[in-house]
Amino acid sequence: MRLLFIGDILGRSGRAIIAGELPKLRARWRLDFVCINGENAAGGFGITEGICNDLIEAGADCVTLGNHSFDQREALVFIERQHRLLRPVNYPPGTPGRGATVVQTAAGANVFVMNLMGRIFMDALDDPFAAAERELAGAPMGVACDAAIIDMHAEASSEKQAIAHFLDGRVSLVVGTHTHVPTADHQILPQGTAYMTDVGMTGDYDSIIGMDKEEPIRRFLTKVPGSRFEPANGAATLCGIAVETNGKGLAVKVAPVRLGGRLAQAEPEFWG
Ligand code: FE2
Secondary structure, three states: OEEEEEOOEOHHHHHHHHHHHHHHHHHHOOOOEEEEEOOOOOOOOOOOHHHHHHHHHHOOOEEEOOOOOOOOOOHHHHOOOOOOEEOOOOOOOOOOOOOEEEEEOOOOOEEEEEEEEOOOOOOOOOOHHHHHHHHHHHOOEOOOEOEEEEEEEOOOHHHHHHHHHHHOOOOOEEEEEOOOOOOOOOEEOOOOOEEEOOOOOEEOOOOEOOEOOHHHHHHHHHOOOOOOOOEOOOOOEEEEEEEEEOOOOOEEEEEEEEEOOOOOOEOOHHHO
């Protein structure tokens, strides 16, 4: 199967490149499944139902979130009816929505997707390792699904690497999100799981992790909050990771994707 995971959509410029490019990429690369992290899609903070529907319309099969899941309060309600939208699975019991799901592709394959959130330098949610273990026990790859994608939304590289090696051989892809800068360590781990510590954001890289530069710099200089953070609205770079899996759901090819905007461009050559 051909899987594409796209990193954190940041505001209007991130949404624009998805609407413009994703339908073409789906056709050109003959993608079986596309997952997008959308937790910064609404002005940098959360996601609305309209934006979620737009991402699905553009070609996302599933949308994941993170620490900004409920910044737009309507998400507390519509997440219950939007089964392709996931918030971290290790939120406490009783949190609206779900953290894992199985989505069927057009060809009839089943893809398991799970959103996890780290606990280092972040809100202290439940243990992501125990949550992952529990969820995967209920949907083992090769039995309940043909491929499995894990979005590990976390600040610390060590925690992302630990989750990846913990799940190596049991899922197709563990990909890090949240830090908004792509790392250069995309690889296939020893037991066959594709991994990248952070996939990067889909937004304007002439920014401080996607936001207009002035206010963040001012806060570093003065330590006093002034105006709101606003998304930078220059041309976005679409950042993602491309993975091809075998009949067991394990990765056989992996490559970074960086299209448009300011970053050096990268495409999966194995898909032509
Ligand atoms: Fe985040």
